[in-house]
Amino acid sequence: MKLKNVVIAGLTFAVAVSSAFAQMKADDAIKVRQAGYRFMGWNMSRIDASLKGEFKKEDVVKAAAAIQAIANAGLSPLFPAGSDKGTGFHETHLKSEFFDPANSKKVAELFGNLAKESGELAKVAATGDKEAVKVQYGKLGQTCKACHDDFRKSDH
Amino acid sequence: MKLKNVVIAGLTFAVAVSSAFAQMKADDAIKVRQAGYRFMGWNMSRIDASLKGEFKKEDVVKAAAAIQAIANAGLSPLFPAGSDKGTGFHETHLKSEFFDPANSKKVAELFGNLAKESGELAKVAATGDKEAVKVQYGKLGQTCKACHDDFRKSDH
Numbered sequence: 641m642k643l644k645n646v647v648i649a650g651l652t653f654a655v656a657v658s659s660a661f662a663q664m665k666a667d668d669a670i671k672v673r674q675a676g677y678r679f680m681g682w683n684m685s686r687i688d689a690s691l692k693g694e695f696k697k698e699d700v701v702k703a704a705a706a707i708q709a710i711a712n713a714g715l716s717p718l719f720p721a722g723s724d725k726g727t728g729f730h731e732t733h734l735k736s737e738f739f740d741p742a743n744s745k746k747v748a749e750l751f752g753n754l755a756k757e758s759g760e761l762a763k764v765a766a767t768g769d770k771e772a773v774k775v776q777y778g779k780l781g782q783t784c785k786a787c788h789d790d791f792r793k794s795d796h
Numbered sequence: 797m798k799l800k801n802v803v804i805a806g807l808t809f810a811v812a813v814s815s816a817f818a819q820m821k822a823d824d825a826i827k828v829r830q831a832g833y834r835f836m837g838w839n840m841s842r843i844d845a846s847l848k849g850e851f852k853k854e855d856v857v858k859a860a861a862a863i864q865a866i867a868n869a870g871l872s873p874l875f876p877a878g879s880d881k882g883t884g885f886h887e888t889h890l891k892s893e894f895f896d897p898a899n900s901k902k903v904a905e906l907f908g909n910l911a912k913e914s915g916e917l918a919k920v921a922a923t924g925d926k927e928a929v930k931v932q933y934g935k936l937g938q939t940c941k942a943c944h945d946d947f948r949k950s951d952h
Contacts, residue, residue, distance in 0.1 A: 672838040674885075678831035679866065702870050709865035710835065714858050729830075729885035 666720055670728030673718035676710045683707045684784075687761075687777055690770075697768040704758070704765035707780070711758040715751065738791045746790070753783040822876055826884030829874035832866045839863045840940075843917075843933055846926075853924045860914070860921035863936070867914040871907065894947045902946070909939040 664672070683703035690700050724736040737743055757780040764776040788794075820828075839859035846856050880892040893899055913936040920932040944950075 672834060675831040675834035675838075678828060679835055682828040682831075683869065699870065702865075702868060706865045706869040709858075709862045712858060713839065713862040714855065 664717060664720060666723040666726040667728055669718045669720050669723055670726050670732045670734075672728070673715065674728045674730065674732075676713070676715065676718070680707045680710050684777075684781070687765075687773070691774050691777060695768075695770045695773075697765075700773060701762075701765045704762040708758040708762040711754045733793045735791045735793055743790075750783065750787040750790075754780075754787070757783050820873060820876060822879040822882040823884055825874045825876050825879055826882050826888045826890075828884070829871065830884045830886065830888075832869070832871065832874070836863045836866050840933075840937070843921075843929065847930050847933060851924075851926045851929075853921075856929060857918075857921045860918040864914040864918040867910045889949045891947045891949055899946075906939065906943040906946075910936075910943070913939050 683706045686703040687700050690696050719734070719738070721739060723732065724734045724738060726732050738747060757776070761773070761776045761780050764772045839862045842859040843856050846852050875890070875894070877895060879888065880890045880894060882888050894903060913932070917929070917932045917936050920928045
């Protein structure tokens with residue numbers, strides 16, 4: 641083996657090891673993403689309660705801020721390759737289609753929509769305008785649904 | 797039964813029913829708080845990784861924002877009376893002492909510290925000053941530890 645090839649082989653190995661460390665174990669990643677979506681879900685239900693009953697602005701502002709910050713936290717490390725199989729707090733609902741390269745543009749778009757529409761909701765919540773919150777809450781809910789429809793198993 | 801007493805009995809019942817609806821089921825509340833703390837924990841570890849290695853400002857800012865928003869989301873509904881027993885994603889670690897009225901001032905103080913120090917971390921993260929982030933990350937970690945020491949079972 642020529643020196644150049646040894647160096648390249650060494651670098652390749654180093655990169656592989658470093659990636660292995662940098663990448664979370666699938667089950668840990670699944671657990672954390674389940675946690676994030678669960679916490680967002682609770683906050684969606686708090687906003688829903690304010691829309692259906694007495695509008696509690698402070699509650700809605702806090703809930704929207706939590707959703708916005710989680711959605712914009714940079715969630716991609718929580719979806720390592722192969723994590724369409726595995727158990728975090730429970731078996732993952734992620735469909736294998738999520739990792740199909742043919743869908744990568746769509747997946748990026750869906751994450752982008754979640755980040756954008758949750759950011760809009762946080763802005764609208766600050767105005768305290770119940771009707772505007774209702775409209776934006778609906779838009780955010782549609783981004784959740786769009787992703788669930790395509791990439792979340794509903795059979796368990 | 798006099799009319800006045802009937803009315804009072806009716807009101808008492810109505811309040812009881814309404815509280816039952818307003819208050820989350822213990823296991824649901826436990827699940828959501830476990831989710832919130834798990835997601836905060838992941839973000840603490842992201843900041844820790846930036847402090848121990850290459851400082852990735854954007855990552856730190858996002859992580860700190862998520863911690864801050866969760867810590868300030870208004871977590872008290874996630875600790876309904878009796879939720880020192882129960883299973884969310886797993887059996888709760890909450891000690892019964894959490895609900896001892898003698899500790900209510902201390903509990904409020906600990907929640908206040910979490911909210912305050914996480915808010916400070918978000919501000920410091922925005923400056924991109926690694927050393928300052930390290931100091932504030934340490935302070936926030938102390939508020940986590942203070943609460944765990946007093947109110948979190950470590951035996952499982």
